[in-house]
Amino acid sequence: MFTIGDFARHGHVSVRMLRHYDAVGLLRPARVDPVSGYRLYTAGQLSRLNRVIALKDLGFTLQQVRSILDEEIGAGELRGMLRLRRAELEAAMAATAARLTQVEARLRTIESEGHMSTDDIVVKSIPAVRVAELSGTAANFGPEAIGPVVGPLFEELCRRLSAAGVAPAGPGIAYYDDHPDGERIRVHAAMPVRAEPDGVPGTEIVDLPAVRRAATVVHHGPMDHVLSTAQALARWIEDHGHRSAGYARELYLECPENRELWVTELQEPLRAPSAEDAADGNA
Secondary structure (H helix, E strand, O other): OOEEHHHHHOOOOOOHHHHHHHHOOOOOOOOEOOOOOOOOEEHHHHHHHHHHHHHHHOOOHHHHHHHHHHHHOOOHHHHHHHHHHHHHHHHHHHHHHHHHHHHHHHHHHHHHHHOOOOOOOOEEEEEEEEEEEEEEEEOOOHHHHHHHHHHHHHHHHHHHHHHHOOOOOOEEEEEEEEOOOOOOOEEEEEEEEEOOOOOOOOOEEEEEEOOEEEEEEEEEEEEHHHHHHHHHHHHHHOOOOOEOOOOOOOOEEEEOOHHHHOEEEEEEEEOOOOHHHHHHOOO
């Protein structure tokens, strides 16, 4: 048998923790010396200790741990529970990381207010283009909602184009419109193609109309960081007396594996000047 100190060393835990587990009835010593009061443990109890630590580290309360272990769940079932809990924690970590990314993006946008150069913003026409596309729905227009939708759409679209033997005729395009429910956003992942309407099974062939006037700017870096560029474009549109006509298209000019090197052109359509605008201009 092992003294509490030796058992703690073999279990890679503290003596204080073992005393606490004893106090709450989670891991009793195999024997307590009636004279000295020393707690004594057996090597076989390391198995229960391992389960206690694994369950606790996965977020279960000590009361939940005791309930699980007292039910004498088999090793196979316990492994399944641990895998499920691990998946839940990994999902929570991914969600937290995504939120941190968006917080950083907002901070970057705040810090860059009034400092971003708008010299490269130009108004130009966008020609019509035939695309093969897949569509999905995002909860809102935030990058944290758009990214998980548009990325898989492009991956699947490229897979279907390859399967059909159709080569893209230009860089990818993402465009957006309001969902009929008025809350969500329709996301369209598109690739220019030279194909007939039935040329790419499993996709929709769409002729995107030309845009007569669009304010355009090139964004460098991952789309998670596009907010500051998009807002600089919005300020430029207002400052120069234009009015937006809808969501900006995104033309993915360069998309290497390293997203820090991405180059994307934002193309925000502009309304045609109205008679009122003309009158204001002559006032």
